[in-house]
Amino acid sequence: MKPVLWALLLLAPVTGLARPVSYVGGWTLIEESNRQSTSALVHYTPTPAWSVGLRNEWMRDTDYLLTAIQPTYLLKRWFGRDYQANIYLHGGLGVATATSGNPLGSTAAGFAGVMADWETRRLFAGYNARYLDAGHFGDSAMQVFRFGWAPYEGDTNELHTWLMLEVDQRSGLEDSVSITPLLRFFKGPALLELGFNLTDPSPLINFTFRF
Amino acid sequence: MTLFTQTLSISLLLIVPMLALAQHDHHETHGSHSALDHPEAHMHHPAQEQPEQTDAEGPAEMTTTAEIEAALADGGKPVVAEVLGVVCDFCATAMNKIFGAREEVAAVYVDLDTKALNLVLRPEYDLDDSTIEMLAVQAGYRIAAIHRNPAIAAR
Numbered sequence: 001m002k003p004v005l006w007a008l009l010l011l012a013p014v015t016g017l018a019r020p021v022s023y024v025g026g027w028t029l030i031e032e033s034n035r036q037s038t039s040a041l042v043h044y045t046p047t048p049a050w051s052v053g054l055r056n057e058w059m060r061d062t063d064y065l066l067t068a069i070q071p072t073y074l075l076k077r078w079f080g081r082d083y084q085a086n087i088y089l090h091g092g093l094g095v096a097t098a099t100s101g102n103p104l105g106s107t108a109a110g111f112a113g114v115m116a117d118w119e120t121r122r123l124f125a126g127y128n129a130r131y132l133d134a135g136h137f138g139d140s141a142m143q144v145f146r147f148g149w150a151p152y153e154g155d156t157n158e159l160h161t162w163l164m165l166e167v168d169q170r171s172g173l174e175d176s177v178s179i180t181p182l183l184r185f186f187k188g189p190a191l192l193e194l195g196f197n198l199t200d201p202s203p204l205i206n207f208t209f210r211f
Numbered sequence: 212m213t214l215f216t217q218t219l220s221i222s223l224l225l226i227v228p229m230l231a232l233a234q235h236d237h238h239e240t241h242g243s244h245s246a247l248d249h250p251e252a253h254m255h256h257p258a259q260e261q262p263e264q265t266d267a268e269g270p271a272e273m274t275t276t277a278e279i280e281a282a283l284a285d286g287g288k289p290v291v292a293e294v295l296g297v298v299c300d301f302c303a304t305a306m307n308k309i310f311g312a313r314e315e316v317a318a319v320y321v322d323l324d325t326k327a328l329n330l331v332l333r334p335e336y337d338l339d340d341s342t343i344e345m346l347a348v349q350a351g352y353r354i355a356a357i358h359r360n361p362a363i364a365a366r
Contacts, residue, residue, distance in 0.1 A: 078296075080295060081293075081355070082298070154323075155322070155323050156322060189304045210304055
């Protein structure tokens with residue numbers, strides 16, 4: 001890949017709409033399953049601005065498994081009494097390995113992305129994008145917009161419920177743009193999202209746990 | 212236009228104005244905080260980083276829980292810190308983990324309604340303002356004000 005393109009990718013977007021940097025010393029498990037892939041990321045946060053994790057992602061449509069070290073950097077956080085907003089950069093380097101009888105073997109792979117969100121206790125807006133180069137398995141790009149509304153304000157350790165709408169665009173899929181309504185349930189260190197893609201009928205199941 | 216180009220364009224359109232706004236905020240307000248601001252600096256120069264800081268017997272009220280009431284009954288010292296950016300349970304979990312691990316802290320509770328970190332310090336210990344600020348940064352948040360003698364309110 002051309003160096004200029006790699007340089008541009010450092011400014012390009014990622015994956016995962018749950019906060020990818022935790023508190024110092026914290027571990028986080030993030031599972032995501034959407035119409036294109038199923039992934040698990042375990043990360044550790046050594047400083048307030050960085051997390052480093054191990055990502056495993058099964059690209060179901062192209063039959064390969066991505067295993068990568070993923071650093072995530074909190075580029076900017078805005079604080080207000082009633083809101084928080086963030087911009088994160090993330091990337092990863094690893095190996096893509098064929099699955100499900102795919103004869104392509106394995107190859108080096110890398111990705112880069114950006115994520116941004118703005119959140120109050122009742123409203124949420126997020127953007128997330130990633131470019132992935134998986135060598136002879138091909139490259140792909142995705143971007144996701146998400147909007148959410150909480151019908152009530154949950155207090156500490158209560159169940160928080162969100163109604164959300166996700167619009168994604170993914171290269172290489174027959175329906176490049178799709179819409180997924182989903183429910184987010186949030187309590188203490190655990191977050192669960194359940195949705196169904198209306199355009200490309202498939203479930204969305206995301207789970208995050210901090211410990 | 213390829214999806215990659217579209218993605219990159221949207222990303223840049225999103226990020227550049229936000230960073231410009233952030234730079235503006237950095238000069239004119241204290242409502243933003245960058246990871247690039249080197250949070251460790253709070254440990255050394257809290258007065259420069261936290262001009263909103265107060266340490267007064269202000270109007271803040273402490274939200275009580277059974278744990279907090281027990282700690283107060285044991286002679287603990289109440290502290291209420293107003294926190295910026297606390298909007299969800301992950302925020303509360305982070306603050307509980309960071310502050311709850313300190314031996315100075317007998318009880319901790321983050322109230323999302325009041326956006327306050329409620330601490331009860333053990334009688335034999337203390338936590339100065341700069342340490343509280345530094346711990347909040349480690350949790351990913353920022354202190355707006357600290358009240359050392361808050362009113363005690365029933366939850």
